Amino acid sequence: MNVAIKADVDTLRGYREGVPRLLDLFSRRGIKVSFFFSYGPDNSGKAIRRVFRRGFIAKMMRTKAPSTYGFKTLFYGTLLHAPLIVPSEPGIFERAVKDGHDCGVHAWDHVLVQDKLSGMSRGEFRALFDRAAELFLKISGKTPQSYAAPGWQVSVASLGAIDGLGLKYASDVRGRSPFLPICDGASFSTPQIPTTLPTMDEIWGLPGVDDGTLPGMWADRLSEEWNVLTVHAEMEGMSKLSVFEKFLAIAASGGAKFVTLNEIADRAAFGRSEIVRGTLPGRAGTLAIQKLNVFGQTQQATARRKAGHGPVY
Numbered sequence: 001m002n003v004a005i006k007a008d009v010d011t012l013r014g015y016r017e018g019v020p021r022l023l024d025l026f027s028r029r030g031i032k033v034s035f036f037f038s039y040g041p042d043n044s045g046k047a048i049r050r051v052f053r054r055g056f057i058a059k060m061m062r063t064k065a066p067s068t069y070g071f072k073t074l075f076y077g078t079l080l081h082a083p084l085i086v087p088s089e090p091g092i093f094e095r096a097v098k099d100g101h102d103c104g105v106h107a108w109d110h111v112l113v114q115d116k117l118s119g120m121s122r123g124e125f126r127a128l129f130d131r132a133a134e135l136f137l138k139i140s141g142k143t144p145q146s147y148a149a150p151g152w153q154v155s156v157a158s159l160g161a162i163d164g165l166g167l168k169y170a171s172d173v174r175g176r177s178p179f180l181p182i183c184d185g186a187s188f189s190t191p192q193i194p195t196t197l198p199t200m201d202e203i204w205g206l207p208g209v210d211d212g213t214l215p216g217m218w219a220d221r222l223s224e225e226w227n228v229l230t231v232h233a234e235m236e237g238m239s240k241l242s243v244f245e246k247f248l249a250i251a252a253s254g255g256a257k258f259v260t261l262n263e264i265a266d267r268a269a270f271g272r273s274e275i276v277r278g279t280l281p282g283r284a285g286t287l288a289i290q291k292l293n294v295f296g297q298t299q300q301a302t303a304r305r306k307a308g309h310g311p312v313y
Helices: 012-029 044-052 056-062 065-069 090-098 110-119 122-140 156-165 214-220 241-253 261-267 299-306
Strands: 002-009 034-038 102-107 179-183 226-232 257-259 271-278 287-290
Touching: 002 012, 002 261, 012 034, 012 090, 012 226, 012 241, 034 090, 044 110, 090 102, 090 122, 102 110, 102 122, 102 261, 110 122, 122 156, 156 179, 214 241, 226 261, 241 257, 257 261
Parallel strands: 002 034, 002 226, 002 257, 034 102, 179 271
Antiparallel strands: 271 287
16 A cells, blocks of 8 residues: 655745654654645735635635634735745755655745636746746755646646656646546646545544544545545644644554655556546635546445545545
8 A cells, every 4th residue: 555645835834834843753754755845935815815716714714724824824925025935944945855755846936826827828837837946956956856736726838838847747636546647638748646635624624524533534545556645734744743643653554655756656557537627525616636537447446435435536
């Protein structure tokens, strides 16, 4: 049973406080993970534009956003200046690289890409990626080989730009297994390794889901095939660190082997699959989802749905 942890870093607070705690945790447990950093300005306050998306306010209340992200974070880019994330303390990113973790690009400006991607040209997307890649190279001495889209947002323009970068893999979507993407009728060559499990902010606080039950729920959803869990430095790296560590312990005791997305990219066989727009319970707005093909699903995935576990996301 292979389990990959994908750790997204969205905010200044998550970077400066959450990432060091996650690095300490992974060091204690001898685990390597895939980190995706937002490098440039923390414009989290501008996320208020999502207020009219169905489920956004409910999610903010359920996850206790002010205490989770911090009040300053909620005003960055609006009432407060948007601080640069990685340049504020480059040593944190440098430590992640030196510790041997699989590090990639999440964004230059997380909120901008998540909210405005649909209107961006290929060149505009590439320019933002290049700014993050330049900083990546300056600090690590390496060029990035992977990308994970903010908010699981993709477009033909972003997928085409990623192909032009020659990356080893991307992790832009939700789904069930690694694949080569088709989007709006166009085929792309950069392998996609999707997130397969629900994220903490999607399910925590729902009926029956709390700090005590969540680790077991994640463990129960693990497949004998591919498992990718996206965690966030702002949650699992901070107030929910002990909850996350409990899941790691349960998974390890059940025989899970922790791998990076880079290792999955080395081992997986990539068939073609389509990316569609859709919604997921607990997440506001639409996002990119690997289209489920009844004839291409594994027997285990089908059995899990029949048992009432729901989609294997």
